[in-house]
Amino acid sequence: MAGIAFSGKRFLLTTFGCQMNQADAQRIRGILSEIGFVETQKETEADLILFNTCSVREHAEQRLISRVQALTALKRKRGNLLVGIAGCMAQNHQSSLFSMTPLVDLVFGPNDLESLPELLQNASRGQTAGKFLQKGSFNGEEADGIILERPFSAFVNIIRGCTNFCSYCIVPSVRGPEVSRPPEEILKFVDALARRDVVEVTLLGQNVNAYGRDLGLEEGFVSLLESLQKLEKLRWIRFLTSHPRDFTFPAIDRISRLSKVCEQFHLPVQAGSDRILGLMNRGYDRSGYLKLVAQFRSAIPLATISTDIICGFPSETETEFEETLQLVREVRFESAYMYYFSPRPGTRAAGLLGQLPEETRKHRLARLIETQNQIAWEESQKLVGKTLEVLVERTSDRTPGHLLGKTRAGRTVDFAGQNTFSGSIQKVRIDRARSWTLSGTLLDTLPVYHLNNPREA
Ligand code: SAM
Numbered sequence: 001m002a003g004i005a006f007s008g009k010r011f012l013l014t015t016f017g018c019q020m021n022q023a024d025a026q027r028i029r030g031i032l033s034e035i036g037f038v039e040t041q042k043e044t045e046a047d048l049i050l051f052n053t054c055s056v057r058e059h060a061e062q063r064l065i066s067r068v069q070a071l072t073a074l075k076r077k078r079g080n081l082l083v084g085i086a087g088c089m090a091q092n093h094q095s096s097l098f099s100m101t102p103l104v105d106l107v108f109g110p111n112d113l114e115s116l117p118e119l120l121q122n123a124s125r126g127q128t129a130g131k132f133l134q135k136g137s138f139n140g141e142e143a144d145g146i147i148l149e150r151p152f153s154a155f156v157n158i159i160r161g162c163t164n165f166c167s168y169c170i171v172p173s174v175r176g177p178e179v180s181r182p183p184e185e186i187l188k189f190v191d192a193l194a195r196r197d198v199v200e201v202t203l204l205g206q207n208v209n210a211y212g213r214d215l216g217l218e219e220g221f222v223s224l225l226e227s228l229q230k231l232e233k234l235r236w237i238r239f240l241t242s243h244p245r246d247f248t249f250p251a252i253d254r255i256s257r258l259s260k261v262c263e264q265f266h267l268p269v270q271a272g273s274d275r276i277l278g279l280m281n282r283g284y285d286r287s288g289y290l291k292l293v294a295q296f297r298s299a300i301p302l303a304t305i306s307t308d309i310i311c312g313f314p315s316e317t318e319t320e321f322e323e324t325l326q327l328v329r330e331v332r333f334e335s336a337y338m339y340y341f342s343p344r345p346g347t348r349a350a351g352l353l354g355q356l357p358e359e360t361r362k363h364r365l366a367r368l369i370e371t372q373n374q375i376a377w378e379e380s381q382k383l384v385g386k387t388l389e390v391l392v393e394r395t396s397d398r399t400p401g402h403l404l405g406k407t408r409a410g411r412t413v414d415f416a417g418q419n420t421f422s423g424s425i426q427k428v429r430i431d432r433a434r435s436w437t438l439s440g441t442l443l444d445t446l447p448v449y450h451l452n453n454p455r456e457a
């Protein structure tokens with residue numbers, strides 16, 4: 001019935017935040033298509049404008065409110081236009097979003113995607129509609145119920161929520177407690193994706209290393225990777241995010257034997273000072289983190305390591321900040337997501353003494369970025385002359401006749417080639433490197449798998 005109600009209507013979906021939201025976007029697209037919607041990229045022709053939002057920092061929330069308010073004129077002009085807020089901000093502010101942004105018709109949290117048809121029915125009858133379940137589940141997440149942005153690459157949620165309560169972080173309160181998806185369901189899901197030519201999956205969780213604990217599994221995450229390795233048509237497996245506290249040495253050893261696991265490991269360190277790490281409630285210290293990095297590099301020589309860092313945490317001294325800079329120089333991260341501390345109401349860190357002025361936080365961030373950028377550039381130069389496997393993603397908007405693809409380490413590579421290669425894995429020689437993007441020459445036009453990979457299982 002809902003399908004008839006919305007048949008031919010158009011939706012515009014904009015996703016902010018992390019890959020968890022991108023995975024939810026795959027499901028939102030699937031649900032909207034099941035009830036008759038088609039996607040548009042144009043605001044002016046949309047019947048439904050949906051924002052899939054992030055709450056992790058205050059700025060992200062402020063920008064979203066401005067984006068919604070900018071729709072006032074359009075909404076006045078097109079009386080039937082529906083505007084919705086999904087994702088973490090919806091869960092964080094719930095019904096109060098209706099008064100914060102009065103033109104919004106529906107608001108629903110990340111654990112309520114399946115309610116979307118019902119909410120849309122209510123909203124289209126002129127009622128404001130909201131839903132905010134606290135705990136996540138995997139009901140309704142079937143492979144044929146998601147629509148992928150790129151047909152050969154999928155995000156796969158394996159664990160929802162977070163129970164870590166890092167003192168600065170709002171995620172546990174908006175995404176609810178950890179809930180793992182049973183391994184047999186994940187295998188069935190990924191197998192179905194691989195059968196429809198998905199070559200790459202990125203397994204998602206706020207702490208993938210905690211996968212399976214709530215199901216009573218031990219080292220459930222690595223066992224899951226080992227099972228996925230056996231799926232014949234699947235080529236590449238990535239995962240995010242690993243919590244340094246929970247990655248064990250035996251787990252790294254077992255992963256080192258899995259040829260399909262890409263050599264890209266995101267290990268958020270957050271800070272280089274033991275006192276700050278303690279205040280953050282991260283559960284590891286500087287030396288434990290450095291040992292973990294060393295273990296990765298010795299078990300997997302091609303491993304590239306990226307990280308997240310927060311600077312200007314409450315009471316962080318100049319010397320403690322320099323410990324973070326020193327750690328960055330020591331580890332030489334391939335890349336880093338760097339932020340200055342943003343106090344989130346309701347978190348422990350927001351109430352700590354010694355909050356630093358924004359100017360200090362911003363200034364430290366600028367110094368951190370400068371340090372890391374130089375390292376990233378130097379590390380990139382080491383790739384020049386190497387031949388890498390590249391999963392071809394799309395044509396370049398900037399250079400006609402060029403393609404963009406991604407290496408196993410997650411680097412973007414630009415090279416000349418035909419669009420028909422999209423979704424295939426090719427050999428590319430790297431000719432030039434900037435801090436993040438690489439340019440190269442296509443060496444072979446045949447499907448190539450696991451080239452130069454010493455870790456064949
Ligand atoms: N689960 C992941 C982990 O434990 O590293 C991170 C998920 S969080 C959504 C992404 C990143 O946002 C964090 O690693 C942290 O660096 C940053 N972040 C979270 N809360 C923040 C805050 N209040 N201020 C600044 N950055 C923050």
Ligand code: SF4
Nearest residue numbers: 162164166169171206
């Ligand atoms: Fe936030 Fe920590 Fe959970 Fe990551 S592990 S989502 S930083 S509380």
Ligand code: F3S
Nearest residue numbers: 017018054055056088
């Ligand atoms: Fe943001 Fe929610 Fe992810 S707060 S970073 S979208 S889990």
